[in-house]
Amino acid sequence: MYELRGVTKRYTRGKDTVHALDGVDLTIGDGDRLVIQGPTGGGKSTLLQMLGGLDRPSSGEVVLDGVDLAKLPEARLTRVRSENIGFVFQSFNLIPTLTAQENVETALVPLGVKTKERRERAAEALRSVGLGERLGHLPSEMSGGQQQRVAIARALVKQPKVLLADEPTGNLDEGMRDEIMEVLERMWKEYGLTFIMVTHDSSIARKAPRVATIRKGKISVKENTGG
Template sequence: MYTLTDVTKTYVQKKRTVTALSKVSLEIPTGQMVAIQGPTGGGKSTLLQMLGALDKPTSGDVVLGDKQVSKLPDSKLADIRATEIGFVFQSFNLIPTLTAAENVETAFAHGTLPRDEQKKKAFAALESVGLGDRGDHLPAELSGGQQQRVAIARALVKEPQVLLADEPTGALDENTRDEIMDLLEGQWRDRGLTFVLVTHDSAVARRAERRLRLKGGKVTEA
């Protein structure tokens, strides 16, 4: 479970203070699928960074399970990101010179898993997203939907508890969008993940169990 209590995040831009999040209090139960919508600049990506242990609030608390991530040192946050949280982004973020399987294996870069185990898990992860026969292909040899499937496999190969997605279908056409969302929903249900995604697409947001709206740094239930 995520618990956020009075989370505020401010930045200084051009000598003025900008508030990205303003006293956000929120609970996300374990295993829930949540969609976050709102206007550009409303704080959606900042909230996802808080949930992903990528940033710390200016004030307030962020708790994941029994870990108060807003108070942990950077080294501990890196451990949490490496083992408990998977990330999927709009731009795929694949390394162009690595094959699909090698891109999935980069998820183990900071671990101690033997190489043969990494390969075995990467292949299984690609199979789980329907790309078991594309492991030796470079990103340029894959369609946009296939590249996103590789990115999803990379996010899930470590068997995280949480999956965070920032506009995961934003670069895809409507048919491919639906295929990727079917895949993500299936992985969420099969693995019992806590799944939080940011999206501008209401058709995507309607698939979630719960919808939140973030505007002006404040969260409301949609």
């Protein structure tokens, strides 16, 4: 699925050059579940952005299904993201003036899905995350955990191959964290997704089959017998 070869990302900060990623090599197979950990500023979110085609490396290759995302024209890269990659973020990123169903439908608009099918697929996606009775609710009328379920439904409604999650439980209490992780793990299994998640939460990392740790732009990966 993914093959990263010599991926480097450099930023200029004043007179200094920061190596957010420094020669990262990483293989992620179809259907893998990988947790990414490391200190703040160590390169975790930068790596996730590379995997999602949201940013390009300074050098190296980010190959997804044989295609180097780093070399794609912007229009084609946008298409790959729209069709193949679902994103879930810590801050939910829901549109406050749209209902839960309308928020989920937004993921299907770039794919040219007709209105009737969009509505049906959005409703089904919300039912799959336990929000079948909340289709017409605005984000302000839902708890944080419910809003994150909407965000998960939005990520999955387009039936992507990859789900990327950046601190998806970071704004939730422990009970909501466990609920959201149960939903994400169930979706991973049911959809056969490749699931890659950044988290500071060691209790989540202990349950993952593989854990990648990034420090100062360098990566190490271990198999987790507890996953």
